[in-house]
Amino acid sequence: DAGVTQSPTHLIKTRGQQVTLRCSPISGHKSVSWYQQVLGQGPQFIFQYYEKEERGRGNFPDRFSARQFPNYSSELNVNALLLGDSALYLCASSPVAGVTGELFFGEGSRLTVL
Amino acid sequence: QKEVEQDPGPLSVPEGAIVSLNCTYSNSAFQYFMWYRQYSRKGPELLMYTYSSGNKEDGRFTAQVDKSSKYISLFIRDSQPSDSATYLCAMSAYNFNKFYFGSGTKLNVKP
Numbered sequence: 001d002a003g004v005t006q007s008p009t010h011l012i013k014t015r016g017q018q019v020t021l022r023c024s025p026i027s028g029h030k031s032v033s034w035y036q037q038v039l040g041q042g043p044q045f046i047f048q049y050y051e052k053e054e055r056g057r058g059n060f061p062d063r064f065s066a067r068q069f070p071n072y073s074s075e076l077n078v079n080a081l082l083l084g085d086s087a088l089y090l091c092a093s094s095p096v097a098g099v100t101g102e103l104f105f106g107e108g109s110r111l112t113v114l
Numbered sequence: 115q116k117e118v119e120q121d122p123g124p125l126s127v128p129e130g131a132i133v134s135l136n137c138t139y140s141n142s143a144f145q146y147f148m149w150y151r152q153y154s155r156k157g158p159e160l161l162m163y164t165y166s167s168g169n170k171e172d173g174r175f176t177a178q179v180d181k182s183s184k185y186i187s188l189f190i191r192d193s194q195p196s197d198s199a200t201y202l203c204a205m206s207a208y209n210f211n212k213f214y215f216g217s218g219t220k221l222n223v224k225p
Contacts, residue, residue: 004157033213035215040122040217040218041217041218042118042120042202042204042215042216042217042218043158043202043204043213043215044215045212045214048211048212056211056212058212088155090157090158102148102160103148103160103204103213104160105150105157105158105159105160106157107156107157108156108157110155
């Protein structure tokens with residue numbers, strides 16, 4: 001069975017640009033969450049979506065936005081990139097939000113902002 | 115104060131040793147606790163998932179939760195070089211909307 005898939009795996013952007021990251025959850029999973037992991041730190045929560053609705057938002061500026069599609073895939077958008085946005089962006093899926101706590105992560109999209 | 119505190123290590127042990135990894139937390143609402151293993155430049159892999167206080171065993175891994183002390187542990191028996199990775203603890207309150215992660219402990223198991 002395919003796990004959580006993310007694209008692109010690596011990308012390089014310059015300050016001020018915009019980036020879109022994509023995620024496909026495990027088949028049957030309806031909840032998708034996004035996390036940012038800066039080198040040497042643990043993942044930090046950005047968003048959770050369930051059934052196309054935002055269920056939670058972390059302490060990130062409005063430059064960060066996301067959405068979930070009818071097929072439960074998701075996109076994370078970051079506008080006006082800053083150097084500090086350089087990180088590994090992780091997508092995680094879970095079967096049903098608010099029922100079980102297991103998060104299954106993808107391999108991440110590594111963003112470098114120059 | 116961070117929600118979750120985790121000793122960053124690195125922790126270096128010989129092959130076959132018992133490894134103890136720990137996290138402390140401040141939010142008494144946390145009820146769901148997970149341990150992840152993360153290899154370099156990879157996504158975290160779920161190892162253990164426990165609810166509330168108590169112990170849970172899975173093969174060489176044992177997770178313990180002491181909610182009264184706000185302290186969780188992961189024990190690895192008969193550690194192997196392939197266990198060398200960063201171990202992350204994570205926890206959530208009842209609604210699962212948001213998980214809080216520790217900063218990770220880097221483990222090196224020497225052959």
